[in-house]
Amino acid sequence: LTMDDSNKKYYNRETSIPFSSDGDVIKEAKILSLGKADDVNNEPLYKGRLPEGSKLLAIGTVMGDFDIPALKAQEPNVIFVSSCTREVLLQLLDAFPTIEWVHSRSTGIDHIQSKGLAAAEHVVVTNSKGCFSSTLAEYTLMACAYFAKDLPRLMRQKQHKDWNKYEVLELRGATLGVVGYGDIGRAASKLAKAYGMKVIALRRNPSLSKGCSICDKVYGADQLNTLMSESDYILVAAPLTDITRGLIDADAIAHAKKDAVLINVGRGPIIDEDAMIDALNNGKLKGAGLDVTTLEPLPTESPLWELDNVLLSPHNMDVTATFLRESTEFFVKENLERFVRGVTLLNLVDKVAGY
């Protein structure tokens, strides 16, 4: 079930066909792991079978962990990032000019993104796009239903042993507006369609989604207010970049439909949190489902904790027992195998755009 052409360039856990390692190995991967040595989720790399001739040279989280002169002689060409700061990454790139490829175990690269990284023309960056999408799609529909069936009311009534029949809303026929129509947005739309919802997608390149069978309308970034005015449920699934920071501001929220619900699974700073809190307080927004917030962990002083109409989760709605391990497996089985055969890597990131 291909949604659009990008399936050839990007990975999706549900729909991608596993890479067949038939072709010839033409080079070796010499890998540095920027991450913790005791991180069990990295075992597919630390203990798993790597392509012929490739090896893991060193593991560390700070520069002091790496024996620079010794490693320089071995000419490392790959960095696998699971835990680091953007400064350390830059220092490593500086120390090892032989690095050609940086892979991020997470999908968001905002934490390692930098001008220095963008400027390093000889280095390509890939991420784990498509590894976590279906779980977040499940959360999205749960958040929609949470408000449609008024789950908080059910829990309240139960506490008071109150049998009070009230009307519920259907998701069927309602509109889901997806801001940032990437892999997560598509996974959520797939489910929304099964519910009979209408889907409006918004992305920087709307032409990429032309002919997409699961959205009813595709908008460009300049049509955000239109999307807000047409959606009953708004899903923010965009990456955090200079363009998306503060994208959902007071103006956008002011255009929201009556009783709209805002759901964020992207990054907290995409939404102007104060404007959102205002809207939640004065009823402009019916409610919000937030798996991400501007500050994480969310400080106890944040009004979000006490707003009744907020469903809050600690950025864990994609944290399954296996998700990070599966992401490392993706690196080892899909991209590493491609790298050593000179095949184009999946999930290439635009270092300038930031996603």
Added chain:
Amino acid sequence: MRASSLLRSLKVVSRRSPINPVVCSFHSSSLRAATNGVTTPHADPQLKNYKFWNREESTPGQFSYLLEISPESIQKEARIISLTAPDDEANHALHEGALPMGCRLLGTGSTLQDFNELRNSDQQPNVVFVSPSCPKARVQLPLVLAAFPTIEWIHCRSAGIDFVVSDALVGYKHIPCTNAKGQFSSSLAEYTMMACSYFAKDLPRLMRQKKEKNWAKYEVEELRGKTMGIVGYGDIGRACAKIAHVYGMKIVALRRNPSISEVDPLCDVVYGTGKSSLNKLMSESDYIVCSAPSTVETRGMVNADAFKAVKENAVFINLGRGPVVDEKALIEALKTGRLRGAALDVFIEEPLPPESEFWDVSNVLISPHNMDQTGSFMHEATEFFVNENLPRFVCGEDLLNPVDVEIGY
């Protein structure tokens, strides 16, 4: 397909040539050639038999290439009485709306006494429309049938007919009876997925942590890859399967006539009834959805034995009828942790009495039998009677959604 829902509100009737498809209430005669009117890829194969209605998949007036409502096509009149609560607004389409040609509402009432005037009139009713809002419908319906032997069709506004079934009614089993099967299924499917996610993402924990201002990351489960076992694979069960399938869940279905669902693309496995089948389903399912009707056969069907057979960490969801489940056994299974949790929209006694243990069991999601109660659901059920089955009746065609009052569904 959806556009023809507009046709419902048009009451203009005329006959036109086939070249100019007529826009007429209840049908568009452009649906000429269809011998198989079902167009959706995952549609219920049963719909091919034209017997049952589903709000999402059936086209309003879908089979009406068979129908042409004109004076010539009317084979008989429908003279309707409505057994209802007084002022039941949901019945607007019948009580106040314009009815199809050939149909007349003779009267409404809650008891036989309310229809006394009709008993001596020369206009005798041949159709009775009975709503669950009618208090003591179970007592009144057989009385009405006895007083008006001209009645040849009973239509129940709801899907469950247990509110009206009785030994006395079984005495009238020769009278065709139809119901609102397929009207409420999608809402209940939405509830089902919410109930599954409620446990998979541990929603109670989220709410607890929020109260405590506790930011603690914990692991969540996926529904993808899990198994949903559906006890009573009817229209509601199928609506659940349709959505669960897109989530990547595996579907195990159980029904009296498994052969009907053998070619259903949504089911991975279909079982028939019988002790071992139910236990097998229980042992294979992560989420059990009970959507069976309450009949003589199903009463107390999901009992202690069945709960003993459940898979570890299973979740039980009941949105059919309370009596299908042995509530004591369910409570036991919840308290001992044999079941991870339950989501219950229906109970043996409704409203659920305050003394019921369910209120105090922490791993239960309780709803007051309202998870299909949208603002319009009963109105739509009445509209289905008016727009779909009444035209079929007056044109002498087969009625949709036949039920067997002896079997109970």
